[in-house]
Amino acid sequence: MGGLAGLIAGRAEAGEAAQGRGDSEQLAAAVDRLRDELQRQNQFVGIQAIRDAQQLFLRSNGKLPDFIEVSLEHWFAVHDWHIRWQQPLTIGRDTNGRYTLLLMQTVVIMRPDTLPAYIGLPYDQRA
Numbered sequence: 001m002g003g004l005a006g007l008i009a010g011r012a013e014a015g016e017a018a019q020g021r022g023d024s025e026q027l028a029a030a031v032d033r034l035r036d037e038l039q040r041q042n043q044f045v046g047i048q049a050i051r052d053a054q055q056l057f058l059r060s061n062g063k064l065p066d067f068i069e070v071s072l073e074h075w076f077a078v079h080d081w082h083i084r085w086q087q088p089l090t091i092g093r094d095t096n097g098r099y100t101l102l103l104m105q106t107v108v109i110m111r112p113d114t115l116p117a118y119i120g121l122p123y124d125q126r127a
Helices: 002-041 048-061 072-084
Strands: 067-070 091-093 099-103 106-110
Touching: 048 067, 048 072, 048 106, 067 072, 072 099, 072 106
Parallel strands: 067 106
Antiparallel strands: 091 099, 099 106
16 A cells, blocks of 8 residues: 555656646746847837838938838837837828828828838938
8 A cells, every 4th residue: 555655646746846847838938928028129119110211311311311201000100119118299290281200300201092011212301
């Protein structure tokens, strides 16, 4: 009978060890998800394409562009970025009645008539 009790106790310990490994794996997966979320938050997800266009213009002209026209999806990504990071929103309309939003020193102009991936060439005010 003592052998049977030992066998049962051994199986219980093995089950607890397996459960401990499962808990460790779940904890490791949760830490990985948390790390990925923190990395994503430090990136400019959603507005990276606009930032890339701004940076290219900046390298070429020594200043940020005054204007850039974008699709609905990109415009709302800029809007959502401001909300997520609690940045002040400066929303307006241009002389053509199109919605605008200030991103750094660039006025982002909504172009609802374009394809979802559209980002126009950045430009300065016409003199």
